[in-house]
Amino acid sequence: MKETVKEGRLYAFLGKALLLSAAAFVMLCINPLIAHAAYVNFPMGSEADGYYIDADGNMTIYTEEGLDSWLNDIEGAPPTYKQKVKTLTVNEGVTVIKNFSDSMYDIPFSDYCDNLTTVRLPASLTEIGDKVFNGCDKLTTVTIAEPSNLTTIGASAFDFDKSLTTINIPASVTTIGSGAFKDCRALALDAATLPSGLSAINDSIFENCWKMSGKLTIPDGVTSIGDNAFHGCAEMTSVTIPASVASIGSEAFHGCALTSVTIEDGVKSIGASAFYYCHELKSVTIPASVTSIGASAFERCDALYSVTMLGETPPTLGDGSGSDDVFKDSVLSTIDVDRQIYVPKSSIAAYKNS
Numbered sequence: 538m539k540e541t542v543k544e545g546r547l548y549a550f551l552g553k554a555l556l557l558s559a560a561a562f563v564m565l566c567i568n569p570l571i572a573h574a575a576y577v578n579f580p581m582g583s584e585a586d587g588y589y590i591d592a593d594g595n596m597t598i599y600t601e602e603g604l605d606s607w608l609n610d611i612e613g614a615p616p617t618y619k620q621k622v623k624t625l626t627v628n629e630g631v632t633v634i635k636n637f638s639d640s641m642y643d644i645p646f647s648d649y650c651d652n653l654t655t656v657r658l659p660a661s662l663t664e665i666g667d668k669v670f671n672g673c674d675k676l677t678t679v680t681i682a683e684p685s686n687l688t689t690i691g692a693s694a695f696d697f698d699k700s701l702t703t704i705n706i707p708a709s710v711t712t713i714g715s716g717a718f719k720d721c722r723a724l725a726l727d728a729a730t731l732p733s734g735l736s737a738i739n740d741s742i743f744e745n746c747w748k749m750s751g752k753l754t755i756p757d758g759v760t761s762i763g764d765n766a767f768h769g770c771a772e773m774t775s776v777t778i779p780a781s782v783a784s785i786g787s788e789a790f791h792g793c794a795l796t797s798v799t800i801e802d803g804v805k806s807i808g809a810s811a812f813y814y815c816h817e818l819k820s821v822t823i824p825a826s827v828t829s830i831g832a833s834a835f836e837r838c839d840a841l842y843s844v845t846m847l848g849e850t851p852p853t854l855g856d857g858s859g860s861d862d863v864f865k866d867s868v869l870s871t872i873d874v875d876r877q878i879y880v881p882k883s884s885i886a887a888y889k890n891s
Contacts, residue, residue, distance in 0.1 A: 579621060582607060594623035594652065601633050604646055611649070620652045629659040629682075635666035647671045654678070660685050667691035667714060670698060679704040690717050692739075699723065702748075708732050715740040715763065722746065728753035728773050738762045740786065745769040757781055762789050764808065769793075774817075778804060780826075785811050787831065802826045802847075807834050816840060822847065829853040830863050838867040845879040851891035 582589040587603030590596040598604055627634055636645045650673040658665070660682040669691065670676060676698045681687060685707035692714030695701060701721045706713075710732040718724060719741045726743075728751040735756050740763035743749055750772035755762065757779045764786035767773060773793045778785065780803025787808035790798075795815045800807075802824035809831030812818065820843035823830070827848060832855040835841060841864070846852075854863050880888045 581610065586610075590622065594621045596622050596625050598625070598627045598631060598634070601631055603631075604634060608646060608649075622649055622653050624655045624657075625653060626657045627659055627662065629661050631659060632661055632686075633664045633666065634658070634662065634669055635664075636669045636671070645671075647673060650676070656680070658682065658687075662687050664689040665691055665694050668693045668696070670694060671696045673698050674700060676701050677703065681705055681707055683707060685709050688712065690714060692716055693719065695721055697721075706730065706732060708734070711735060712737075713739060713742050715742065716744070717742050718746055719744045720746075722748070724748055725750070727751045728770070728776075731756060733757075735759055738766045741765040741768070743767050743770060747771050749773055753777070755779055755782060762786050764788060765791070767793060775799075777801075780804070784808065787811065788813060790815060800824055800827070805829070807831060809833055810836065813837060819843065821845075823852070825849065827852050830855075832856055832862055833865055834863050835867055836862065836865040838864070841867045843877055843879070846888065847881070849881050849884045849887075851880075851884065851888045854891065 580589070580591045584599050586606050587600035588596065588598050588607045590607070636647060645668065647668060647670060650670065653673045653676050656670065656676065656679045658679070658681045662681070663686050665687070671693050677700050679701065687707050687709055689712045690710060693716040694714065695718050696716050697720040699720060699722050702723045702725055704724070711734045713735065722745060724746050725748045726746065728749055731753070733756045736758060738755065738759055738761065742763070744765045745768065747769060749770040752775045753773055754777045758781050759779070760781055760783055762778070762782060762785045766786060766789045768788050768791040770793050774795060775797035776790065776795060777799040778801060780801040782804050784806045785804065785808055788810045789808060791810055791813045793815055794817050796817045796819065798812065798818060798821050800823065803826050804824060805826055806829045807827060810833045811831065812835050813833055814837040816837065816839045818838050819840045821841070822845040825848040830852050
């Protein structure tokens with residue numbers, strides 16, 4: 538009888554052990570990150586792995602796959618690992634740096650840059666991918682080695698890097714994606730340093746760059762200025778828009794401290810609210826090439842007292858229904874001897890009836 542009881546207890550114990558082992562196996566199959574994260578330690582990586590990060594959080598990327606390799610290696614790491622990387626240096630020879638790991642979990646590097654302050658990029662780099670450094674709150678300095686081969690800065694690449702103060706944008710850059718520097722509120726960028734090879738100013742690329750200052754000359758060859766492109770660049774004082782630009786997007790210069798706006802003959806459309814609340818602007822000349830001016834384009838331009846329209850055919854205003862809200866809440870809302878819209882003498886009647 539005692540032998541039977543002992544055997545029963547032994548079987549029961551073995552049964553529980555097997556159940557626990559099976560449960561653990563199932564958990565690991567369901568969530569392999571639990572096991573994977575246990576082996577993550579710093580320093581980690583090597584040149585052969587494509588990356589190395591030391592105990593102080595200084596990371597070096599040796600290959601284009603290096604960032605992916607690291608993101609894969611730390612999958613499932615606890616939240617504290619978001620605070621590990623403090624500096625990032627990409628070695629010469631690397632041509633592309635991208636945001637997402639190629640793993641099934643698609644972990645973005647921007648999820649692990651909470652304490653990143655400094656980025657150094659090589660002259661060999663040709664592309665900074667979309668959203669690579671998006672939301673790196675403490676990033677202050679990005680240095681790109683010169684002479685650079687960089688041609689592309691991806692969409693939202695530095696979006697909402699609110700501490701970023703310094704970056705050099707090489708002359709070799711031909712494409713800056715939408716929102717690339719949006720909400721970089723501390724970025725002290727001289728507006729005059731835009732690369733001359735740009736073909737378009739995409740939507741929101743410098744939106745809310747409060748410290749972007751100086752005189753902006755849109756490069757010859759740019760064909761369009763996107764919506765909100767320079768919205769909120771509160772220290773920008775002047776802009777020159779060349780004949781190559783066909784369209785100025787909605788709210789493109791909303792809230793800029795512009796005292797001078799030069800629009801060359803060739804521009805065809807000025808978007809809604811394009812110069813809304815440019816409260817320092819006193820006069821503007823609209824070339825004959827402009828065929829439409831969007832609603833509220835110069836609304837709340839408090840100091841605007843003189844507009845010269847060079848076209849013999851009046852442009853379509855507002856929504857095209859005869860709306861006169863293009864200059865709403867500006868001093869031109871009430872015309873007097875000191876506040877005038879000038880038009881070709883031969884077209885006075887046409888403008889009055891438009």
